[in-house]
């Protein structure tokens with residue numbers, strides 16, 4: 001069997017951090033405040049030693065991509081047009097994909113202020129709870145069959161085709177469901193970041209691979225025992241914000257027996273999200289261009305770059 005991560009350069013964070021030393025992108029206090037507002041536990045060392053070199057690498061690939069799009073258009077004697085560059089972020093439930101995605105979006109905006117960087121999550125393409133129930137797969141939420149992959153493919157295809165306004169459905173962790181009648185509008189992005197557990201997955205019965213739409217991909221990786229801890233910590237945050245809101249999915253947990261609530265959260269992790277990780281998410285790790293490996297406290301200790 002082919003060894004895992006055989007086709008990657010591996011770097012410790014110290015070595016990786018050197019790659020941005022030559023032309024340093026300074027972050028202003030304002031940028032740092034924005035980053036802290038995004039997630040107050042984020043390590044600013046990670047930002048400068050891991051994420052800044054990463055966004056510089058992505059910028060290089062993006063410039064290459066723009067050149068290639070122009071050359072292609074010239075070759076085909078077609079007018080040049082904006083073809084959005086799409087970045088996929090994959091990894092387990094609760095590993096920190098959305099935090100990574102928002103951080104990349106913020107830093108790419110900082111590095112390329114004239115470019116429009118947009119961000120969506122594939123959570124929006126989950127079937128609504130009622131539909132999951134109808135299909136009898138409520139306990140398989142997050143598994144490949146729980147997403148409307150055709151809608152996601154159409155969405156990505158429309159973005160690449162340059163459709164003026166493309167709409168994505170919206171998912172809420174608070175209601176644990178798709179938000180009815182709400183859409184996120186994506187208007188002519190230069191760069192679109194798509195974050196979700198299924199971004200590197202193979203289709204079950206479609207003709208297209210969603211990963212074919214990605215021009216760059218990142219997998220956020222960590223030991224499942226750590227991810228479980230982060231899952232439980234996030235559960236606690238969700239509980240604490242649910243107290244005063246009976247419409248919140250976590251309300252009954254929040255006002256009920258706390259010990260029972262945590263027992264249930266552990267069970268959800270073991271029976272659903274961990275199974276999903278092992279069966280459907282982890283096998284896609286080796287398709288990513290970059291793997292960010294995290295240790296305790298979300299600190300990134302190793303970076304893998306596809307050769």
Ligand SMILES: Nc1ncnc2c1ncn2[C@@H]1O[C@H](COP(=O)(O)OP(=O)(O)OP(=O)(O)O)[C@@H](O)[C@H]1O
Nearest residue numbers: 041042043092093094095096097098099230234298
């Ligand atoms: N770099 C980080 N530093 C500190 N805490 C983090 C970091 N990234 C994520 N977290 C915390 O870990 C938990 C999970 O993060 P997040 O919600 O970003 O995960 P996710 O992978 O997007 O999950 P899901 O797929 O379920 O939406 C959250 O409580 C978040 O605050």
Ligand SMILES: CC(C)(CO)[C@@H](O)C(=O)NCCC(=O)O
Nearest residue numbers: 093123141142197268269272273
């Ligand atoms: C919405 C997903 C699928 C992915 O973000 C996940 O957070 C989820 O809800 N999983 C189902 C099991 C659970 O409640 O964690």
